Amino acid sequence: MVATADLWDERGDSLASVSIQLRDLGGKIDFDGQxxxxxxxxxxxxxxxxxxxxxxxxxxxxxxxxSLESALVGDLIGASAVRNDWSGVIINGAVRDSVELGKLDLGVKALGTNPRKSAKDGAGEVDVEITIGDVVFTPGAHVWADADGIVVGES
Known part of the structure; x- marks a missing residue:
């Protein structure tokens, strides 16, 4: 994978850079995908x-x-993501089981941790535009993440 800093140097303003500082909590630090x-x-x-x-x-x-009030991903969901060939998860929120997540071949970036479970009601929206910080994530765009941060653009 190309380092986010090198990608920025190459493509500059055609990319968006997430300014929120998320923690690396997965076993993979460098990851990218649709x-x-x-x-x-x-x-x-x-x-x-x-x-x-x-x-x-x-x-x-x-x-x-x-929200850091409850975790959205833990080790069981993380292991499911690995089994199903997901490259990573970026969460504007909390995770739990961080030690176990750190052992998985999965990129995980999140604001922090909380051992508290979340609700399981199915509330929310899938494959909609979302904004984290000042960056809009559109389904189908490409995201690259590493120790320096997260950039989003077209493949």
Whole structure:
């Protein structure tokens, strides 16, 4: 994978750069793929459902509203994502089981951690435009992530 800084130097303003500082919590630091999205608040049923389907190397970008009140992904959902060939998950919210997530061959970026479970009601929206910081994530765009950050653009 091309480093995000090198990609920025090459493509510049055709990309968007996420300014929010997310923590690297997965076993893969460098990851990229086609964007899929979910908007949900303290409810991870849709995340579990989507990550249980074939990912084909995609990255699920989750707008959890920046809430750290409960976790949206843990080790079981993370393991499902690995089994189903997802490249990574970017979460504007919290995760749990961070030690176990760190052992998985999965990129995970999130605001932080919280051991508290989320609701399982299925509230939210799938494959809609979402905004994290000042960056719009459109389903089908391409996202690249590494230790320096996250950039989004066309493949």
């Amino acid at each position: 964007v899929r999205t979910i908007r949900c608040h303290r409810d991870n049923a849709l995340i579990k459902q989507i990550l249980a389907t074939p990912g084909d190397g995609a990255v699920l970008v989750v707008d959890g509203g920046g």
